[in-house]
Amino acid sequence: MAGEQPPAAAKAEPVEGKAALAKAVDKAEAGQTDKEAAPGKVQLEVDIQGIEGDLLANAQAYLGLLQKKDDPHLTELWVKHLHHKAVEEIQKSLQPFGYYNVQVEASLEKQADGKWVARYVVNPGPRVKISKVDLQWSGEGAEEPVLQAAAKAFPLKQGDALDDQVYDKAKGHLLELADSLGYPDAEARVARVRVDPVQNSADITLHLDTGHKYYISDIRLHQDFLDPGFIQRYLVDVKPGDTYSQANLQEIQKDLIKAGYFSLVDIHPRFNQAEEYKVPVDVNLEPAKRQLYSFGVGYDTDIGFNLSMNWAHRRLNKYGHKADARIKLSVVQALLQANYWIPIRDPRTTKLGFSARAEAEILDDSERNTLDLEAGYYLLWHEWITELYTELKYEEFTVGLSPTTESTFFSIGATAERSFFEEGNYPRWAWGVWGDLRGSPDWISSTDYLRTHLKGRVYLPVFAEGRIILRGEVGLATVGDYDKYPNSLRFYAGGDNSVRGYDWKSLGPKDEKNNVIGGKQVLTGSIEYDHRVAEQWLAAGFVDAGNAFNDNLDHVFIGAGFGARWLSPVGTLRLDFAWPVHKENDSTSFSDVKIHFGFEVLL
Numbered sequence: 212m213a214g215e216q217p218p219a220a221a222k223a224e225p226v227e228g229k230a231a232l233a234k235a236v237d238k239a240e241a242g243q244t245d246k247e248a249a250p251g252k253v254q255l256e257v258d259i260q261g262i263e264g265d266l267l268a269n270a271q272a273y274l275g276l277l278q279k280k281d282d283p284h285l286t287e288l289w290v291k292h293l294h295h296k297a298v299e300e301i302q303k304s305l306q307p308f309g310y311y312n313v314q315v316e317a318s319l320e321k322q323a324d325g326k327w328v329a330r331y332v333v334n335p336g337p338r339v340k341i342s343k344v345d346l347q348w349s350g351e352g353a354e355e356p357v358l359q360a361a362a363k364a365f366p367l368k369q370g371d372a373l374d375d376q377v378y379d380k381a382k383g384h385l386l387e388l389a390d391s392l393g394y395p396d397a398e399a400r401v402a403r404v405r406v407d408p409v410q411n412s413a414d415i416t417l418h419l420d421t422g423h424k425y426y427i428s429d430i431r432l433h434q435d436f437l438d439p440g441f442i443q444r445y446l447v448d449v450k451p452g453d454t455y456s457q458a459n460l461q462e463i464q465k466d467l468i469k470a471g472y473f474s475l476v477d478i479h480p481r482f483n484q485a486e487e488y489k490v491p492v493d494v495n496l497e498p499a500k501r502q503l504y505s506f507g508v509g510y511d512t513d514i515g516f517n518l519s520m521n522w523a524h525r526r527l528n529k530y531g532h533k534a535d536a537r538i539k540l541s542v543v544q545a546l547l548q549a550n551y552w553i554p555i556r557d558p559r560t561t562k563l564g565f566s567a568r569a570e571a572e573i574l575d576d577s578e579r580n581t582l583d584l585e586a587g588y589y590l591l592w593h594e595w596i597t598e599l600y601t602e603l604k605y606e607e608f609t610v611g612l613s614p615t616t617e618s619t620f621f622s623i624g625a626t627a628e629r630s631f632f633e634e635g636n637y638p639r640w641a642w643g644v645w646g647d648l649r650g651s652p653d654w655i656s657s658t659d660y661l662r663t664h665l666k667g668r669v670y671l672p673v674f675a676e677g678r679i680i681l682r683g684e685v686g687l688a689t690v691g692d693y694d695k696y697p698n699s700l701r702f703y704a705g706g707d708n709s710v711r712g713y714d715w716k717s718l719g720p721k722d723e724k725n726n727v728i729g730g731k732q733v734l735t736g737s738i739e740y741d742h743r744v745a746e747q748w749l750a751a752g753f754v755d756a757g758n759a760f761n762d763n764l765d766h767v768f769i770g771a772g773f774g775a776r777w778l779s780p781v782g783t784l785r786l787d788f789a790w791p792v793h794k795e796n797d798s799t800s801f802s803d804v805k806i807h808f809g810f811e812v813l814l
Contacts (some may be wrong), residue, residue: 213382253285254326259301260335266305275330276348287327294319294329309373311408312336332568344411352394352421361388373413378404382417382631389421393454395482396422398544425455428489430463434496437695438529442496444558445470452739455490462495466559471525471533474499498683501526511809513706513715517541545571550658558590564598570699574716576726579608579698597627602649606697611726618657618695624649636778637743639678641670658692662700676743683710684757693731701729702759704768707807709735710755712770714805719759730759741776749776751787769793774807783811 257277259270271277276293279285294317302313316332321405346362348355366381367374382402389397401418429451445466449459460478466475475497480490507519523535536549548568555561568583577626587600604620630643650661664686671679672757686702706715741749751774758768774787787807 217527223501252283253290254324255280255285255286255290256326256328258328258330259333260331262335265309266310266335269307270301270304270333273300275300285299287321288705289379290329291319297329297331301331301333305333307375309338309375309413310335311339311406312411332784337411339408339411339413341367341369341371341373341415342410343414344369344414345414345418347418348421349400349418350394350397350421351423352389352392353396355389355392355421356466358385358389358421359393361385362433367415373404373406374405378415380520385419387420387457391423391456391458393426394410394421395455395457395480397424398422421754425453425485425486426489427453427455427459427492428486429491431491431493432496434498435492436498436526436529437496437531441529441531441554441558444556446555447557447559455492459493463492466575467494467496470531470558472499472531473497477592499525509810511707512805512807513809514541514544518543530554543573562589563587565587572698576728577608577610579606581606581608581697595629597625599625602695602701606699607697610698610701611722611728612724613694613722613728616695618697620651620656620660620697622649622651622656625676636747636780637749638670638784639672639741641668643667645666651692657695658690660688660690660696660700662686662688664702673740674678674742678741680737680739682708682737682739684733684735686732690731698729702731702733702755703727703729704733704735704759707785708810710737710757710770711787711807712791712803712805713756713768718757718768720761731761732764733759734764747778749778750774751776751785753787753789756793757782767793770805772804785809785811 233628242677253260253278257280259274262270274297274684276290276297279289279293296561298315298317301315307515313333313336317540318330318335319327321327327580333497336729336808344365344367346365348358348362352358362385365385366377382399386397386399399417400420401416403416405416405495407413430443430446430449432439434442446463449462449465453459453590460480464476467473473496475495475659477495477497479493479495481493482490484491499526503521503523503525505521507521508516509519510516517539518541519537519539521535521537523533525533527534531554533552533554534550535552537546539546546568547570548566550564550566553563553565555563557718559753564585564587565585566583566585568581568585570581570583572579572581582605584603585600587598590597590599599624602620602622602624604622605617606620607615607617609615622653624647626641626645626647628645630641632638632641632643644667645665647664651659653659664684666684667682669681671681673679688700688702702719703716704710704718705713706717709715710718717727719727719733735755737753739753741751744750752772753774754769754771756767758764758766769792770788772787772790774785774789776786777784785808789805789807791805
């Protein structure tokens, strides 16, 4: 006998309203009300055999006897009544998976201790096979190549087993795809699955109508705190005349949220105002909080305990100018920096930046006071963050035995960086590169120089829970008069992010009193293996090597050790124990251990 099934035979779900209604009906059928409490609670055990996984879970969801198992009003009469309905409920529960010839052996018996045991041995039988699939597009977009290709890729074919979940998901995907192409009125004109349990076969008929294609007639911004022309510069990817689709609306929302000026971006297409299938889109904008403050107390091995304060102003005027500043103080270093940002052209990718930076640093072998004034042009280009800049640097510095020197440099330079990280707090595949090139002639600076600095890092997955981290650094400089070359531009090695096992900036060329004075070149490399030993904990082992030098790399310092990593929601807390295993003159002892502690955020 042939029978029709709804296009999406739903699995039973615990819906509160339906459960309440079912309970009322059950009580009414049993001649029981809320005021009539059962004389004693019935002890009941329900056992379903022969099926498992999703089939068992759905059968349990459908089985009324199991749902009422802990009902204090359950009576023996009502247990028998629900048991009588159980076979049909189990059979219906397996139909969404394509089983229409389900056999159930049911038994109900009362044991000597008064406990009732309901047992159902289920034989699902063969799954219904699809004998015919009639899938058609109609409407204005019927011949869209993408829709035609999606119809050919429909996951249910002749001869496949019937599965309602697969059918429903595939049908929904086709309608969403039509919507993404500009057909928001797309609908299923006919959506029918006809099942013949005798023949154990099913015919699928799915006729989809795209309706008319819609376009965006206008994007109307509703706000009063930014210049409308400035906001329109964010709407580059989607413009009036483009296809109307949910994807395009989401693109508008994404671009505006990323701008950082808005706490709410609420988008409403106005189909009631559409003319000739061109629909206006209203965008309601609420301002974000203009100023942000943050304070922090931290510690890392290089600079010790430190205090920090950050301030940001996200909207200085109606043209979207921004500013920020930060202060960081420690025993060996003090920093004050302020930045001013002006978005230009496409503000998502282009801006001008002006910064002032004052820094003081006191180390065992050197001291410096530095003032940097910089103007830069920033461009996001093919996922590369680039900057072209000019910098005025004034530095008063003392290195080793050299007298205090004052130098002024007017430099031109460029930086570029790019990175990729897997999502999650434990990326096993990632990479990042950064480079800087700068220089100046001697007629506008204390001496001429040309300097390049490159850094790179790669994460590679190893085994099921491990990763290898490769890190490298190369720096080169040519300098006219090295005595006038500022300490902030000289290269050093050693420290947390260089060669562990040695103090920060402790490796490099030295004067006759063994003071480290920095070099014209640097070369470092590192290999580290991390292994996940718990959900948020890693064990690590590493070897670092390198040095800073002038003309020849006479000695390579090597540090090795082990450590632990804690994966916090916002970054990785690192603790390393490292030994200088290849010092210049002395042998390494256990007491030479250096403890490196720091925090790393992957951006």
